[in-house]
Amino acid sequence: MADDTGAGRVRVVGTGLIGASLGIALTRAGYDVVLHDPSPTASALARDLGAGRLASADDPEPDLVVVAAPPDVAGPVVAAELDRWPGAVVTDVASVKEAVAAAVAAAGADLTRYVGSHPMAGRERSGAMAARADLFEGRAWVVVPGASSAPAAVDLVRRVAEAVGSVVTVMAAAEHDAAVAVVSHVPQVAASLVAARLRDLSDDAVALAGQGLRDVTRIAASDARLWTQILAGNAAAVRSVLHEVRADLDDLLAALDALTGTDADAAPAPGALQVVARSITDGNTGQARIPGKHGGGPTSYASVVVVVPDRPGALASLLVDIGDAGVNLEDLRIDHGLGLPFGLAEVAVLPTAVEHLHTALAERGWRVHD
Amino acid sequence: MADDTGAGRVRVVGTGLIGASLGIALTRAGYDVVLHDPSPTASALARDLGAGRLASADDPEPDLVVVAAPPDVAGPVVAAELDRWPGAVVTDVASVKEAVAAAVAAAGADLTRYVGSHPMAGRERSGAMAARADLFEGRAWVVVPGASSAPAAVDLVRRVAEAVGSVVTVMAAAEHDAAVAVVSHVPQVAASLVAARLRDLSDDAVALAGQGLRDVTRIAASDARLWTQILAGNAAAVRSVLHEVRADLDDLLAALDALTGTDADAAPAPGALQVVARSITDGNTGQARIPGKHGGGPTSYASVVVVVPDRPGALASLLVDIGDAGVNLEDLRIDHGLGLPFGLAEVAVLPTAVEHLHTALAERGWRVHD
Numbered sequence: 001m002a003d004d005t006g007a008g009r010v011r012v013v014g015t016g017l018i019g020a021s022l023g024i025a026l027t028r029a030g031y032d033v034v035l036h037d038p039s040p041t042a043s044a045l046a047r048d049l050g051a052g053r054l055a056s057a058d059d060p061e062p063d064l065v066v067v068a069a070p071p072d073v074a075g076p077v078v079a080a081e082l083d084r085w086p087g088a089v090v091t092d093v094a095s096v097k098e099a100v101a102a103a104v105a106a107a108g109a110d111l112t113r114y115v116g117s118h119p120m121a122g123r124e125r126s127g128a129m130a131a132r133a134d135l136f137e138g139r140a141w142v143v144v145p146g147a148s149s150a151p152a153a154v155d156l157v158r159r160v161a162e163a164v165g166s167v168v169t170v171m172a173a174a175e176h177d178a179a180v181a182v183v184s185h186v187p188q189v190a191a192s193l194v195a196a197r198l199r200d201l202s203d204d205a206v207a208l209a210g211q212g213l214r215d216v217t218r219i220a221a222s223d224a225r226l227w228t229q230i231l232a233g234n235a236a237a238v239r240s241v242l243h244e245v246r247a248d249l250d251d252l253l254a255a256l257d258a259l260t261g262t263d264a265d266a267a268p269a270p271g272a273l274q275v276v277a278r279s280i281t282d283g284n285t286g287q288a289r290i291p292g293k294h295g296g297g298p299t300s301y302a303s304v305v306v307v308v309p310d311r312p313g314a315l316a317s318l319l320v321d322i323g324d325a326g327v328n329l330e331d332l333r334i335d336h337g338l339g340l341p342f343g344l345a346e347v348a349v350l351p352t353a354v355e356h357l358h359t360a361l362a363e364r365g366w367r368v369h370d
Numbered sequence: 371m372a373d374d375t376g377a378g379r380v381r382v383v384g385t386g387l388i389g390a391s392l393g394i395a396l397t398r399a400g401y402d403v404v405l406h407d408p409s410p411t412a413s414a415l416a417r418d419l420g421a422g423r424l425a426s427a428d429d430p431e432p433d434l435v436v437v438a439a440p441p442d443v444a445g446p447v448v449a450a451e452l453d454r455w456p457g458a459v460v461t462d463v464a465s466v467k468e469a470v471a472a473a474v475a476a477a478g479a480d481l482t483r484y485v486g487s488h489p490m491a492g493r494e495r496s497g498a499m500a501a502r503a504d505l506f507e508g509r510a511w512v513v514v515p516g517a518s519s520a521p522a523a524v525d526l527v528r529r530v531a532e533a534v535g536s537v538v539t540v541m542a543a544a545e546h547d548a549a550v551a552v553v554s555h556v557p558q559v560a561a562s563l564v565a566a567r568l569r570d571l572s573d574d575a576v577a578l579a580g581q582g583l584r585d586v587t588r589i590a591a592s593d594a595r596l597w598t599q600i601l602a603g604n605a606a607a608v609r610s611v612l613h614e615v616r617a618d619l620d621d622l623l624a625a626l627d628a629l630t631g632t633d634a635d636a637a638p639a640p641g642a643l644q645v646v647a648r649s650i651t652d653g654n655t656g657q658a659r660i661p662g663k664h665g666g667g668p669t670s671y672a673s674v675v676v677v678v679p680d681r682p683g684a685l686a687s688l689l690v691d692i693g694d695a696g697v698n699l700e701d702l703r704i705d706h707g708l709g710l711p712f713g714l715a716e717v718a719v720l721p722t723a724v725e726h727l728h729t730a731l732a733e734r735g736w737r738v739h740d
Contacts, residue, residue, distance in 0.1 A: 120580060169577065193615050197614060206660065207510065208512065217557070221654060253612055276601050282562065283592075316693045
């Protein structure tokens, strides 16, 4: 960057969760950060959290502008910033890329200085009050050059993303939108549709909820306003994937229709059973593609289930004992018993460690389920 | 029961995961358990695991027969056992109840002595080798009387379920099947359909997988053979719920179609955005009905996110420090960073404890995200 004081000048437009967190992280990384938000209160709050200093009329041209505005206004704001700062690179952080790039192009702005971004970080809460310096650390950040983006502009955005601890992937906008439709947007839709069916259940029925339902519907608690913008902004890619899901669902429904009311003595239609089985095996295959720990390939772990009394420190002492046994804890999930004062801790370890761990924990008085 | 030696006589038919685990648990609870399986090897294995003794021609009539056979043969086996033991109560453990009851009735067996069961316990692995004494502890067990079931028969099944540590709910078969369709079967379908879309993704796209996708698709690793039987056995209830899901999906698809290709300057169809928003808010409402810890009402917890280095004992020391801070750990989830040697531990605590915990952990050198 053309500045020898610090790492460079960054102007953050929009000081909600992402913008404020970016400001804090970049300030700590030695960047000179100025903050702007349509709401003076919001920018003042971000400044108070250490995200940078308030923008003023005397500011020199920034090296990079980060537009951290909601997806539906990101495009016009990017275009306005490109026009205002003729030498600056401008990026945005919206989780949809084609719609934003199209809006920038439609505004006639200089596309050589625009590079899209999608930092895939987030939290249930929004707003600057939830901001944190480490929001991006270890998370994916997708850099999305346009056809006209200057290579130097792409490099700049990449370096800033890495400066806040992200792991950078470069993708074209269409490829990005199609990818997030499958790995993020459609899963949100599925969680919401499944959860919606719980609204009118009796309390007795809901009491049968197990870990499977909890896992599938966890993200059904997401913010409606944000997700309406995301789904609307990526409507084309999302509908494309949802059409494929509906086709699979229709096949399954036809098979279940064929199986409904089948005489208990008659053999069920073999084609129908095969369709049902394939729904599950196709899911097995797809799920196995999800990367395992620390970005490596999918890994097979084995589970050891341990009864953990609901006392302060109980879970901690379990993990101490696991560590003392010399076994590395790969993952941990806690399942809550129904109306009983304990939980079940499912500890994932390498399969070769299971037997040893089982013995070690049992010797220390734990009730181990495997 | 009409026996003064021990808690009673139970005959287990089918010594896979459920049957063998039940045998072990009942034996420890003082019951006299005999084991039968079509495979002599399977029953011998269960016997070796402490599930009971092998059935023989000299066995007295049992008080209770538990048919732990796969869902598609449970009905005929229940009928055969009812005929063989004219004084015994017979139950089964299949996760679908109407289909089994219908098969028992169609066989002309004595329905006064049949009471359906559904112990809602299970593990990723199947077979007697995965059996454990505590499989049912703290888990739900649904007792499903038929219209003709004798009250004493219902009581007997209930007592046995409680003897192995289950929390018993009583429901009619139709109510049960409708409930598990919503809380278990349709979530499985959703997870599988979403995961199936991952099969053909590029590695770059799959690398963008986050915790949301992992949560939604975790149960997509389920066993196809078992789930084909479950879905086929509960086809009527499952298709009914899936039809409702498809109707919601169709509404959403129509809205996304309306939003696709909308001119960036034109206002998006307001009705379409409302439909999209409602998909999410309906999911918010449904998800909030899921019971929280230990069977109580849904609870609001706050999250504290802590960076945990990937060293043996690191997570354990975090939990020790949380305990030392006097804060009760309500739930714990671990998110793995991409290609970096640390994970992010999301610790759920009461909202009133967040600030204190943040301070306490930071003082002990932890990098806390909130």
